[in-house]
Amino acid sequence: MSLPPGFLDELRTRVSLSQVVGRKVMWDKRKSNQGKGDMWAPCPFHHEKTASFHVDDRKGFYYCFGCHAKGDALSFIQETENVGFMEAVEILAGEAGMPMPARDPKAAQKADRRTQLIEVMEQAVQFFRLQLKTGSAGPARDYLAGRGLSPAALDRWEIGFAPDGWQNLWDHLTGKGVAPDLILAAGLAKPSDRGKNPYDVFRNRIMFPIRDARGRAIAFGGRAMDPNDNAKYLNSPETDLFDKGRSLYNHGPAREAAGREDNPLIVAEGYMDVIALSEAGFRATVAPLGTAVTEHQLHMLWRISPEPVIALDGDTAGLRAAMRVIDLALPLLEAGKGLRFAIMPAGQDPDDVIRAGGPEAVADVLAQAQPMVRLLWQRETEGKVFDSPERKAALDKELRIAISKIKDPSLKLHYGQEIKALREELFGYQPAARREWSGERSFGGGFGGKGGRGRAPWRGAAAPVLSSTKTSTLVTATPEHHAEMREAVILATLITHPCLIEEFEGELERLHPRTEDHHRICTTLITMLDEEMPTDLRADLTARIGPAPLEKLFRQSHVQIAPPMRNPHDTEKARLCISEELAKLRVAEGAETEIEDAISELSLAEDERLTWRLRQLADQRSRMGRSGDEDKADFDIGPNGARMDRDERNAFDELLGKIGFSKDQGGAS
Known part of the structure; x- marks a missing residue:
C-alpha cells in the first residue's frame, strides 16, 4: 500500500519517540535530560547494564553506541514488535489518533x-x-x-x-x-x-x-x-x-539549534524577526507564516521544546496575537508542556531591541518572560475596575470559564491556585490560615472535649500514612482507569451475549471509549447492527479488526471474573451486569464533571457552599459503588443488611430442610 505524500511526516511530527521507546526501556534519570529531549537507557536490542542507548526526542532518532542500532519511531516499532513497515505505521497512527488513509493507486x-x-x-x-x-x-x-x-x-x-x-x-x-x-x-x-x-x-x-x-x-x-x-x-x-498552518519558518535549523544550545525556542512574528534574532545568536527561532499560531504549529513547537517563548512586538497587535494564542493553547496544555510570553518594549520589535541594546537586551527580555497564567490574568484584569461585588463575580466567572478549558485535572488545579493568589493580591484579601492537623473539628472543640482526651498523638503534624492506604485502590487507580475497566466488562459481555447488542444500541452509541481498542470494538459492533449477526461474533470481530484488541480485552482479570464470563449462558445476569456498569459509568462521568467545576470554583474563592457540594458529590460516588441493584443475580440481602451468596444460601436452606429445621423458625419442626 502506498501512503499519500506528507502522511509519514505528519505521523512523525505527532508521535514522541521517547514515549514510544519508553515502553520498552527504563530511562537513566541521572544521564537523561527530559527537558531537552535527551534521553539515555540500556539498549533494548542487546543485553547490557550501562545506558548506551540514546534517544534524541527533538530530532526523532535513536542510536546505540554499543550495538550501533539506529532509526526512528517506525524502525523501533518494527524491531521491537517484529512487524512489517505498514504494520508499524498502523500502530503509530493508532497511537497518534490518525486514521490510516484509504488505498490510493x-x-x-x-x-x-x-x-x-x-x-x-x-x-x-x-x-x-x-x-x-x-x-x-x-x-x-x-x-x-x-x-x-x-x-x-x-x-x-x-x-x-x-x-x-x-x-x-x-x-x-x-x-x-x-x-x-x-x-x-x-x-x-x-x-x-x-x-x-x-x-x-x-x-x-x-x-x-x-x-x-x-x-x-x-x-x-x-x-x-x-x-x-x-x-x-x-x-x-x-x-x-x-500548508501555512502546518509549517514554520526556519523549522529545521531552529530544531537543530534547540537540541544543541541552552537558549529557549523563540517564536517571533515574521521573517525579519527570525533572521535578526538568529544573527544575534538566538538560532532556535521560528515564526508562523502570515497567520496566528495554529493548533498544529503548537504541537510542532512542543516537539522541539517543552516551553517555547512567544516573543511578540510591544504594540497592540502583538498583545492581541498573544491573547489569541492563550485561547488556542488552554485546551492543549499538558503537564510539562506550556508557553511563556516575552513582550518587547512598547513600539519595538526584536530587531529594534537588538539595534538599541544588542543581544544582551533581548536576553533580558527573554529572562523576564511570563508564564501563560500571568498573561491570562492580565487580559481579564487590565484596565478594569473591581469596586463592586458584581464586577468581582464577573471576573471570577470569566476566569472560571478560561480555566475550565484545561483538560488535565492537576494542571487545572494549579492554574486555579495561581489565579486565586493573584486575586487575593488584587483585592487585598487573605483567608484565615488553615488549622494544622490536631484531631480537632474545624468548628471548635476536640474529639475528646476541651480536656483534650481522644486527641490524636500527632497534634501539630501531618497524620501518618497507613500502609494499607498507600496500596489501596483509591490511591493506585484513577477514575479514568475505573471507567476503562467498566467499558471492558460491557464490551466483553456484549460480545459473549450478542443477543443483547440491539437492546443496548442507544447506550453503545452514547459510549465514549477511553482507549483506541475499545473505540474500534464499539464502532464495529454498532456497524454490525445493520447486518445479520454472525453465529460466532468473536471470530467475526477478529476477522474485521484483528486478534490483538480482543485478546487484550478478554485477557484482563476483571473481565474474566465478571459474572457473565463465569455464567456465559445466563442472559439475564449479563443484562443486569451491562445495565449496572452503564449506570455506574454515567454517574461517574457526571460526578467527575461536577467535581471539576466545584474545584475550579473552590480555587477562586473559599466557600462553605462549595465544600458542602464536594462532600455531597463524594457521597454520591460512594453510593455508586454500592448500588441497590448490584449483583442481584448473585446475592440476597439478609435481615442484618449483609450480602449473602444466593447459591450458598439456597444450599444451606436445603440442608436445613433435610435435617428437620425450617428456615423461618429457629427450632425443630
Missing part, C-alpha cells in the same frame, strides 16, 4: 509530482538569488543593508529579489523547459483571466525561501518594496507542498 504518481514541484521551487530560489545581484535590485539591497544584513547573511538565508514585471519568473522557468502546469501547481504563477499567459505571483518583492523541517523549499514569502502595495508581506498560496 495514484499515490506513487503524487509522490513523483511532489518531487518535481520541489525541483521547480529550487530553480525559483536560484533565480531570485541571482536577481538580487542585478541593478534593478539596488533599492532592495539598500533596504537589507539598512536592516543590518551582510552579504554573508543574505547567502545564509538565501534571500532573493523578484523583479518588477509580469512574467520574469514565468519566462525563465519555461525557457528552462519547466512544464507550465508545474509552475502553476507550485504557486509561482497565476492564470490570466484575460486570455493571456499566466503572470508571476511575486513582483518587486524581497524574497524569503520557506523550507520544511527536512530542508526542502516548499514556498516563498515576499516583502513589498512599493510602500503603496496593499500587501506588505505576501506568502505563496497553499499547494501540494505548502
Whole structure:
C-alpha cells in the first residue's frame, strides 16, 4: 500500500519517540535530560547494564553506541514488535489518533509530482538569488543593508529579489523547459483571466525561501518594496507542498539549534524577526507564516521544546496575537508542556531591541518572560475596575470559564491556585490560615472535649500514612482507569451475549471509549447492527479488526471474573451486569464533571457552599459503588443488611430442610 505524500511526516511530527521507546526501556534519570529531549537507557536490542542507548526526542532518532542500532519511531516499532513497515505505521497512527488513509493507486504518481514541484521551487530560489545581484535590485539591497544584513547573511538565508514585471519568473522557468502546469501547481504563477499567459505571483518583492523541517523549499514569502502595495508581506498560496498552518519558518535549523544550545525556542512574528534574532545568536527561532499560531504549529513547537517563548512586538497587535494564542493553547496544555510570553518594549520589535541594546537586551527580555497564567490574568484584569461585588463575580466567572478549558485535572488545579493568589493580591484579601492537623473539628472543640482526651498523638503534624492506604485502590487507580475497566466488562459481555447488542444500541452509541481498542470494538459492533449477526461474533470481530484488541480485552482479570464470563449462558445476569456498569459509568462521568467545576470554583474563592457540594458529590460516588441493584443475580440481602451468596444460601436452606429445621423458625419442626 502506498501512503499519500506528507502522511509519514505528519505521523512523525505527532508521535514522541521517547514515549514510544519508553515502553520498552527504563530511562537513566541521572544521564537523561527530559527537558531537552535527551534521553539515555540500556539498549533494548542487546543485553547490557550501562545506558548506551540514546534517544534524541527533538530530532526523532535513536542510536546505540554499543550495538550501533539506529532509526526512528517506525524502525523501533518494527524491531521491537517484529512487524512489517505498514504494520508499524498502523500502530503509530493508532497511537497518534490518525486514521490510516484509504488505498490510493495514484499515490506513487503524487509522490513523483511532489518531487518535481520541489525541483521547480529550487530553480525559483536560484533565480531570485541571482536577481538580487542585478541593478534593478539596488533599492532592495539598500533596504537589507539598512536592516543590518551582510552579504554573508543574505547567502545564509538565501534571500532573493523578484523583479518588477509580469512574467520574469514565468519566462525563465519555461525557457528552462519547466512544464507550465508545474509552475502553476507550485504557486509561482497565476492564470490570466484575460486570455493571456499566466503572470508571476511575486513582483518587486524581497524574497524569503520557506523550507520544511527536512530542508526542502516548499514556498516563498515576499516583502513589498512599493510602500503603496496593499500587501506588505505576501506568502505563496497553499499547494501540494505548502500548508501555512502546518509549517514554520526556519523549522529545521531552529530544531537543530534547540537540541544543541541552552537558549529557549523563540517564536517571533515574521521573517525579519527570525533572521535578526538568529544573527544575534538566538538560532532556535521560528515564526508562523502570515497567520496566528495554529493548533498544529503548537504541537510542532512542543516537539522541539517543552516551553517555547512567544516573543511578540510591544504594540497592540502583538498583545492581541498573544491573547489569541492563550485561547488556542488552554485546551492543549499538558503537564510539562506550556508557553511563556516575552513582550518587547512598547513600539519595538526584536530587531529594534537588538539595534538599541544588542543581544544582551533581548536576553533580558527573554529572562523576564511570563508564564501563560500571568498573561491570562492580565487580559481579564487590565484596565478594569473591581469596586463592586458584581464586577468581582464577573471576573471570577470569566476566569472560571478560561480555566475550565484545561483538560488535565492537576494542571487545572494549579492554574486555579495561581489565579486565586493573584486575586487575593488584587483585592487585598487573605483567608484565615488553615488549622494544622490536631484531631480537632474545624468548628471548635476536640474529639475528646476541651480536656483534650481522644486527641490524636500527632497534634501539630501531618497524620501518618497507613500502609494499607498507600496500596489501596483509591490511591493506585484513577477514575479514568475505573471507567476503562467498566467499558471492558460491557464490551466483553456484549460480545459473549450478542443477543443483547440491539437492546443496548442507544447506550453503545452514547459510549465514549477511553482507549483506541475499545473505540474500534464499539464502532464495529454498532456497524454490525445493520447486518445479520454472525453465529460466532468473536471470530467475526477478529476477522474485521484483528486478534490483538480482543485478546487484550478478554485477557484482563476483571473481565474474566465478571459474572457473565463465569455464567456465559445466563442472559439475564449479563443484562443486569451491562445495565449496572452503564449506570455506574454515567454517574461517574457526571460526578467527575461536577467535581471539576466545584474545584475550579473552590480555587477562586473559599466557600462553605462549595465544600458542602464536594462532600455531597463524594457521597454520591460512594453510593455508586454500592448500588441497590448490584449483583442481584448473585446475592440476597439478609435481615442484618449483609450480602449473602444466593447459591450458598439456597444450599444451606436445603440442608436445613433435610435435617428437620425450617428456615423461618429457629427450632425443630
